[in-house]
Amino acid sequence: MDAIAVKRGKTRPERIDIERPEPDEGEVLVRTLRVGIDGTDFEVLSGSHGEFPEGSDYQILGHEAVGVVESSNGTALNEGEIVVPTVRRPANTSSRFFENNEPDMAPPGEYVERGIAGAHGYMAEYFTTPASFLVPIPEPLADVGFLVEPIxxxxxxxxxxxxxxxxxxxxxxxxxxxxxxxxxxxxxxxxxxxxxxxxxxxxxxxxxxxxxxxxxxxxxxxxxxxxxxxxxxxxxxxxxxxxxxxxxxxxxxxxxxxxxxxxxxxxxxxxxxxxxxxxxxxxxxxxxxxxxxxxxSVNSNVRHYKRARNTLAEYPDWFLASIMTTQCSVSEFADAFEESPETIKSYIEFST
Amino acid sequence: MDAIAVKRGKTRPERIDIERPEPDEGEVLVRTLRVGIDGTDFEVLSGSHGEFPEGSDYQILGHEAVGVVESSNGTALNEGEIVVPTVRRPANTSSRFFENNEPDMAPPGEYVERGIAGAHGYMAEYFTTPASFLVPIPEPLADVGFLVEPIxxxxxxxxxxxxxxxxxxxxxxxxxxxxxxxxxxxxxxxxxxxxxxxxxxxxxxxxxxxxxxxxxxxxxxxxxxxxxxxxxxxxxxxxxxxxxxxxxxxxxxxxxxxxxxxxxxxxxxxxxxxxxxxxxxxxxxxxxxxxxxxxxSVNSNVRHYKRARNTLAEYPDWFLASIMTTQCSVSEFADAFEESPETIKSYIEFST
Missing domain, CATH: 3.40.50.720 (NAD(P)-binding Rossmann-like Domain)
Structure with a gap:
């Protein structure tokens, strides 16, 4: 499947071909709809923030995503449901913050961040993640759902x-x-x-x-x-x-x-x-x-995602239309990383 | 009656003789027991903090006090009750913070501070104040009650x-x-x-x-x-x-x-x-x-005084005895403002 990644030693994103992931037990397979780009992605590209997943020669970018459940894999989610993934995942250590559903308060060392530090991101046709890190959103918000993370x-x-x-x-x-x-x-x-x-x-x-x-x-x-x-x-x-x-x-x-x-x-x-x-x-x-x-304040947890979902639903249409300036297909991915005075929010559409 | 004040243009405290105040309606007459001295008093003396009461040539010092109700003057307090006064009083302006019993959150301009800025303090044999600015404390705490304010x-x-x-x-x-x-x-x-x-x-x-x-x-x-x-x-x-x-x-x-x-x-x-x-x-x-x-964080309100009263009651006796190093009578007032390595807390005893 297609993915957008940065390779070790490079500072520009590339389109790579990787195997479609298989969900482990408790994990969901999500078909990616849209992935937004923000300043952190540029910091990851330049190497000023974040780190590659351990043992990987590349880092799949993207932490602002929305997708659709392709395989619920026995979890409580339903196939076809629109979902937004959170960013932090536990590092190889126990963490009371993850146990309390407060990964946003975990200190450095207790977490990795998908698409940013130590874990692959969501700029790929599919991704897998435990169901507890997915927040369902109403279907009418599917097009703008990648904004739930920044909100x-x-x-x-x-x-x-x-x-x-x-x-x-x-x-x-x-x-x-x-x-x-x-x-x-x-x-x-x-x-x-x-x-x-x-x-x-x-x-x-x-x-x-x-x-x-x-x-x-x-x-x-x-x-x-x-x-x-x-x-x-x-x-x-x-x-x-x-x-x-x-x-x-x-x-x-x-x-x-x-x-x-x-x-x-x-x-x-x-x-x-x-x-x-x-x-x-x-x-x-x-x-x-x-x-x-x-x-x-850094990061956010599921409680904040749910609030952001409600906030997003109340934003006027003209506002969302005017900030979502730059839609790119996977083949146009490089354009999504171009900055200009007219660009406010760029995003890559993986599927519809 | 005796009072300890600083005169305009001076930087040392003096003993002055002034008229005993009469309580207005809603005010209580308090006989002062003890008044503590802290760093703010030295700032008031040096002129680096605070200001004199309007139109007054002197400022009575002291904002950490404990006293006994001499005349309840028709308020809900009882004569003989041990009380601690709060510090802030409304300036000549309406203030929602005083209405909400949150004078500690009032912005500059909406308050004066007794013994510090724009109002006389408690270093006198008697003082008057509205009953709502007095917090009763148990009689066994009378000797240490002037510590309620800093706590x-x-x-x-x-x-x-x-x-x-x-x-x-x-x-x-x-x-x-x-x-x-x-x-x-x-x-x-x-x-x-x-x-x-x-x-x-x-x-x-x-x-x-x-x-x-x-x-x-x-x-x-x-x-x-x-x-x-x-x-x-x-x-x-x-x-x-x-x-x-x-x-x-x-x-x-x-x-x-x-x-x-x-x-x-x-x-x-x-x-x-x-x-x-x-x-x-x-x-x-x-x-x-x-x-x-x-x-x-600056100042405190009645809620904090009540909590401080409880905290004070739980302090071990040895601790209170060891920090209350310097007791002075009114005639020894100048000694209470002397600093030395052995001095932790000085206070002036006006009556018992």
């Missing part, structure tokens, strides 16, 4: 943020998303229903399709070339909730200054080492005197 | 930390307190019952009374001159919970490195501006990939 990451971050503010009557009136990439836009659409006023920061100039989407969602576009993150309270208003989805390390710190009293910032980006100067005294003091919080 | 700050910080980790099965096996001042020791004693292993960081060399107390509590002393905060995971173990009680701004950042996966650091110190270099990329990445959290 689930935002759902987990939102859950952490909300719970951290649950000791008092928190008002999340003003929400800011740092980053207008696909994750930023999906998060913004999620917040549009929850916050009274939403903002999205990017560094693009008009005209730009992401700015159009931001404004169509009712949010205010903040051009980071004109307004720095720490200037946002003065130019706009202090924020109750900030989602960092850029991986730009300085944003983690300026988020503290963008927040108003009792605000919470959740960090989702994964930057490389970078030394710079901060007014650490002012940041520390602001965190304390204004009860601010800064939380890191 | 309540640790209780609030612990509540924020625990709630921020309540989306998953968090294990707070290893707890670290940064700082071996009175707040650090009171927090350590609180954690000793909750964490399996506790650590307390200070910069003192042996022999030292605080190190003896730390070890008597079953905790491990970490000498910051030998082991930096970010080295603690290698030298000891990664921490699940870190309380920062030093006000040393670099500790806010090295706390992230002291934490293990899913750990939470709560910041309580209030540093001044200080610019320094951090590996912001590594800190950001660690927060995200290990789901770490950093929370600021």
């Amino acid at each position: 689930s990451n935002a759902e987990k971050a939102l859950e952490l943020a909300q719970r951290s503010r649950s000791t008092f009557e928190w008002q999340d009136s003003a929400g800011l998303v740092l980053g207008n990439g696909p994750l930023g836009l999906l998060t913004l659409a999620m917040l549009a229903d929850r916050c009274e006023r939403t903002y999205c920061l990017g560094r693009r100039e008009r005209p730009d399709p992401t700015i159009d989407i931001i404004e169509e969602l009712g949010a205010t576009y903040v051009n980071s070339r004109q307004t720095a993150v720490d200037e946002i309270p003065d130019v706009h208003e202090p924020m109750d909730l900030v989602f960092e989805a850029t991986g730009h390390a300085k944003h983690a710190f300026s988020t503290v200054e963008a927040l108003g009293a009792n605000g919470v910032g959740v960090l989702l980006g994964i930057p490389e080492d970078w030394e710079f100067t901060v007014n650490g005294g002012a940041l520390h003091r602001q965190l304390v005197l204004q009860n601010k919080a800064l939380l890191g | 309540s700050n640790a209780e609030k910080a612990l509540e924020l930390a625990q709630r921020s980790r309540s989306t998953f099965e968090w294990q707070d096996s290893a707890g670290l307190v940064l700082g071996n001042g009175p707040l650090g020791l009171l927090t350590l004693a609180m954690l000793a019952d909750r964490c399996e292993r506790t650590y307390c960081l200070g910069r003192r060399e042996r022999p030292d009374p605080t190190i003896d107390i730390i070890e008597e509590l079953g905790a491990t002393y970490v000498n910051s001159r030998q082991t930096a905060v970010d080295e603690i995971p290698d030298v000891h173990e990664p921490m699940d919970l870190v309380f920062e009680a030093t006000g040393h701004a670099k500790h806010a950042f090295s706390t992230v490195e002291a934490l293990g996966a899913n750990g939470v650091g709560v910041l309580l110190g209030i540093p001044e501006d200080w610019e320094f270099t951090v590996n912001g990329g590594a800190l950001h990445r660690q927060l995200v990939l290990q789901n770490k959290a950093l929370l600021g």
